[in-house]
Amino acid sequence: MEALDLSFFDWDLVQNFLWKGLVFSVQLTLVAMVGGIFFGTVLALMRLSSHKWLQYPASLYVNTMRSIPLVMVILWFFLLIPFLTGRPLGAEWSAIITFTAFEAAYYSEIMRAGIQSVARGQVYAGYALGLTYGQTMKLVVLPQAFRNMLPVLLTQTIILFQDTSLVYAIGAYDLLRGFSTAGRNFNRPVESFLLAALVYFVICFSLSLLVKRLQKKIAIVR
Amino acid sequence: MIEIKNVSKWYGAFQVLTNCTTSVAKGEVVVVCGPSGSGKSTLIKTVNALEPFEKGEIIVDGISINDPATDLPKLRARVGMVFQNFELFPHLSIMENLTLAQMRVMGRGKEEAVEKSLKLLDRVGLKEQAPKFPGQLSGGQQQRVAIARALAMDPMCMLFDEPTSALDPEMINEVLDVMVALAQEGMTMMCVTHEMGFARKVANRVIFMDRGEIVEDATKEDFFGKPRSERAQLFLSKILQH
Numbered sequence: 115m116e117a118l119d120l121s122f123f124d125w126d127l128v129q130n131f132l133w134k135g136l137v138f139s140v141q142l143t144l145v146a147m148v149g150g151i152f153f154g155t156v157l158a159l160m161r162l163s164s165h166k167w168l169q170y171p172a173s174l175y176v177n178t179m180r181s182i183p184l185v186m187v188i189l190w191f192f193l194l195i196p197f198l199t200g201r202p203l204g205a206e207w208s209a210i211i212t213f214t215a216f217e218a219a220y221y222s223e224i225m226r227a228g229i230q231s232v233a234r235g236q237v238y239a240g241y242a243l244g245l246t247y248g249q250t251m252k253l254v255v256l257p258q259a260f261r262n263m264l265p266v267l268l269t270q271t272i273i274l275f276q277d278t279s280l281v282y283a284i285g286a287y288d289l290l291r292g293f294s295t296a297g298r299n300f301n302r303p304v305e306s307f308l309l310a311a312l313v314y315f316v317i318c319f320s321l322s323l324l325v326k327r328l329q330k331k332i333a334i335v336r
Numbered sequence: 337m338i339e340i341k342n343v344s345k346w347y348g349a350f351q352v353l354t355n356c357t358t359s360v361a362k363g364e365v366v367v368v369c370g371p372s373g374s375g376k377s378t379l380i381k382t383v384n385a386l387e388p389f390e391k392g393e394i395i396v397d398g399i400s401i402n403d404p405a406t407d408l409p410k411l412r413a414r415v416g417m418v419f420q421n422f423e424l425f426p427h428l429s430i431m432e433n434l435t436l437a438q439m440r441v442m443g444r445g446k447e448e449a450v451e452k453s454l455k456l457l458d459r460v461g462l463k464e465q466a467p468k469f470p471g472q473l474s475g476g477q478q479q480r481v482a483i484a485r486a487l488a489m490d491p492m493c494m495l496f497d498e499p500t501s502a503l504d505p506e507m508i509n510e511v512l513d514v515m516v517a518l519a520q521e522g523m524t525m526m527c528v529t530h531e532m533g534f535a536r537k538v539a540n541r542v543i544f545m546d547r548g549e550i551v552e553d554a555t556k557e558d559f560f561g562k563p564r565s566e567r568a569q570l571f572l573s574k575i576l577q578h
Contacts, residue, residue, distance in 0.1 A: 138373065238386050243437035244413025251435060257427050292512035 123309060124298040129186065131299070135292025142209055142288065143275045149214035150274075151267065154221030161226055172222075179219035185280045188212050194282040205286035209278075217274055224266050228259030265329040271322050276314060289313070337493055337524050338383055345378065345390035345548075352378050353389065354548045356530035364386055364483070365525045367535040370545035372569060376528045377420075379545065380497050383526065384417055396493060407515045416486030420498040421479040424470035430457070431466040434488050442489065449488075452527040456484040460514050476507025483514055498509065500531060509536045530575060 160172035191212045196202040203211075232255045240250030260267075276325070279290040285294075290310055297306025338360040345353040346562055347438050358368045367395050368376045371394065371559055381387040386402045387436035394401045395519060412469055416549050438444045444452070457463045460480040462473075479499055496515065500508045512534050519525055519538035529535070535542055536555065542559040544567070545553035552568045563569050 233423075235421055236417055236425065238381070239417075239419060239425070241386060241409070242384055242412055242415070242419075243415035244409045244484070245437060246409045246443040252424055253440065258425075261427060313474075323396055327480045 118305050118307055118308070120309070121300060122296070122302050122305070125299075127296055131296040132289065132292040135287055135289040138206065138287060139275065139289040140282070142206075142213060142269065142278045145210050146217045146274055146278075147271045150217030150221045151225070152329040153214065153218035154223075155225045155256065157218060157222035158225035158229055161222070162229060178220045179216055180223075184216055184277055186285050188214050188280055189283055191215075205281065205284045208284060209286045209288075213274070213278065216240045217270075220270055221267065224263050224270060225259060227266075228257055228263035232258045239299035258300045261332065263331065265325050266295055268325045268328070269322065272318050272325070274322075276318060279314070337364075337394075337397060338526060339395040340383070340519075341384060341393045341395070343379070343389050343394060345375075345382065345387065345389040345391075353382070356392070356545075356548075358389060358550055358553050359524050360545055363522050364540045365519045365523075365527070365538050366541045366543060366544045367539040368526065368528045368545060369532070369535070369571070373547075375548040376545045377497050380526060381493050382529050383495055384412055384415055386417075386491060394407065395557050402463070406560050409441070413489055414438070414492050416483075416489060416491030416494040418479070418486055418496045418499045420483050420501050422470070422475070422482045422502070424478055424482055424485070425573055426470050428469075429466070430462070430468055430470065430473070433470065433481065434485050437485075438488050452488055457481070457545070459487075460484045462512075474507060475503045476510045476578040479503065479511045480514055481506075483511070483518075487518075493526070494518065495545060496525065496527040496529065498528050498530075500529065510561050532560075532572075544571065548572070 133145070142252065144196060157172045157176055160168040160254035161176070163169055192203075192205065192208045235256070236254055237250055240254040245253065267293045279287055281288050282290050285291075291315075294303070297303040300306070339357055340358050343353055343356045344351065356379055356445070357377075358366075365371045368380065372377050382389050383396065383401075385394075385527040388401070396411060396415060399406055401408070401411065412451070421440055424430075425436070428436065428550055431450065431453055435444075435446065436458065438449040438452065440445060454463060454466065457466055460483060462477055462480055462484070465477065465481070466475060473481065484501075499515070500511050503511065508531070512531060515525075515527070515534065516538055527539075539556045542552070542556055543556060543567070544559070544563070551565045552563060556562070559568070560572075564571060
């Protein structure tokens, strides 16, 4: 067996292959997080609504998304768009839309739990002051739901960051693609994927340590 | 001011309110009491349309609250309500708790809302607490803030849903003092409470509820002097023993 040779890993490699991929992975994560939390909150409010015509479509959407492997959603959307519109959408845009739509389902479950964690009396108090449903949600319930769920939302975002590597399947240039391209160029695929795993680990593990510290801080404030 | 006519409410097959009929006139203080589970909290919540009911009608200041055309937020803004568990908004400061609805519902400017809030906080003896958060205050202080928050909306009447039940004994009086002062100023009040001392002091009428029914609806003098129903006598003997 050949010994591992990591000598190809230098600053040039980072600049030429990895940086661009990392930037896209982070961009995709942030956009899908913001969009996913926004649409996820809308879905959660729909599911908690007393109107069946709002409840059912939202439930159907969330349960469907949560029952299909992400990689299939990514592939299907990527293949479906050119078929429907007649022109391809590009792997990056396709990934951004797919991830936002997919993550919305997961964030919605978190937000639903968060909204339910706010005591019913808070809603009554909002109503009793003359606030409308929308104002009560926006000013009273959602800020508390969001604060209660912040650690869980961030943990989901870390998972999301790992999941972005699945855009590999449609050829978008993300961090993993950067490593695999470099590996091919230098004919060092094993070392390259090892380094990729290490980089993902370092990023995700330090983020989850941060979340843990944040969790303690929030616990004190409450 | 408040008219409750033949109100009935069910939770599934279980009837929580049975043909409740009563009224609160302008300037009147009405105390609602009764054993736990008698439906008194449910009744007072229906007055502010926080609990729906299946039968009957409630009219507040001439407006039917179960008419689908009624603008409920607008009506509720003019009815102050105080809850058993205070229900201050924990993510907002005391000042923000008071100014929120003044600005968002009544459209007051920030300066006016702050000025009004300080005046009311001063009145309940908590002016210094304005920048603090609800979690930093004692239960009694929180409830006084909750009363100030309701008063900031210049309500035409006030509903109290067991305002002292969640308080430690030594904090009950500071809240009752505020309520007594309000009553003496002529505020129309409907209070669900077990504080018979409060009822004796300021109530015009006392309503006794049991198992979802209004069993007794009498003047204070009649209620404490010669309660007609056996159930009310039993209840009074139980809570006035000590």
